[in-house]
Amino acid sequence: MVDTKTNFEIRPFETLGAANHGWLNAHHHFSFGNYHDAARMNWGAIRVWNDDVIAPQSGFPPHPHADMEIITYVRTGAITHKDSLGNEGRTAAGDVQVMSAGNGIRHAEYNLENEATTLFQIWIMPNRTGGEPSWGAKPFPKNDRSGAWQILASGFDEDNDALPIRTDARVLGATIKAGDSLEYAIGTNRHAYMVPATGAIEIDGHRAQARDGVAIGEGVITITAIEDAEIVLVDSR
Template identity: 35%
Template sequence: MKKIIHKSATRGFANHGWLKSHHTFSFASYQNLERMNFGMLRVLNDDVVQPKMGFGTHPHKNMEIISIPISGALSHKDSMENKRSIEVGEVQVMSAGTGITHSEFNDSKMAAVNFLQLWVIPETENVTPYYNQKMFEAAGRKNKFQVLVSPKNKQIEGSLPINQQGYISMIDLDKEFKATYELKNGAYFFLIDGEVSIDNELLEKRDAIGITGTNQVSINATKQSKLLVIDVPMS
């Protein structure tokens, strides 16, 4: 087994006023040769967008982009004529493929939006762009792993498809609950909130651990916790 631990405070940080962003991996002005990716997971940004602000129209190509709101709601508009609001409990997936443009805004006059944005390197380039989003019921992740995203050619019922052999899951853990996660590839565990021990490594809010070279890991919640698991090929 091989482990890599990324404490919350070691992430890159950018403060643009309207946007505060923590970067788990190298992104924009934050460049760290030791933090380029975890296998096919290229970007994990923890973004806070201020009221009535957002990202103007910009392009993407050949990337699987997954957005997960933590608080607030984000308005989305793209070149595929999708115009939607993404809210807490929902997950958004875009296969950028041959190319798309999109914008994201916080329409609230009062509340900031906090969301996670993940970029996964695709299995095949230049696919037809794809978009979808879905509300996932909280009961489906109560002390069990709820699969949010899975490969389009091995899609797990109820999940959203991506163009990669990757799986993204979430679990809401009660204090003292113990769980076992079965790895399909390498797995990157990102603790959204709470406190857990993963393979005897203690993680606090926004800490993460990447694990490879094993079939399963044990998880013990020392506080009520919310955990995101990003299971992706390592090469």
């Protein structure tokens, strides 16, 4: 559903690009890999939003990246990261890791658990190319974002409690109880993309199911939870 007057679009989960590799069942909100849709190349600086299900004891072998901010939001299970800088860490459900690829980094992401891991992998284009690569992870207890937005990653200096990214963007999370509402203001010339990890929601009267994507232009939106919902939102230039 596209509302051209308000620059608002709901992208149902079943319309997303898909690739099932056995060990990885991926759905793509934006063009990625063999999935190409000229209307879904990016939303502002947001370039990739993949909804991944990774089978137990499997994962992404070492591979390179450059000039991209890569944010991983773990929904269930856990992901274990290793990279060419010597970083290694396990990020569990509800928590976040950030990799600034900079002038080049190799990394691997493995599900070493005995259950499937589900996550959102989000790529945001950086403000500038090059620079030293980096990686970091941080726990974000869901109770801290009950009925309120919590900034998980940010390119703004004032967001001291968030993981740093090298782009004019924020990644936020919130949980909303059924029947409750939460507002979000999107600034002039900004772009927001939101996905409920769980639960059905309404945005100004438009319904979105769990794992649907919602692309939104500038303005104030009101999100009402039809069911208990866990939401991830990216606000970018």
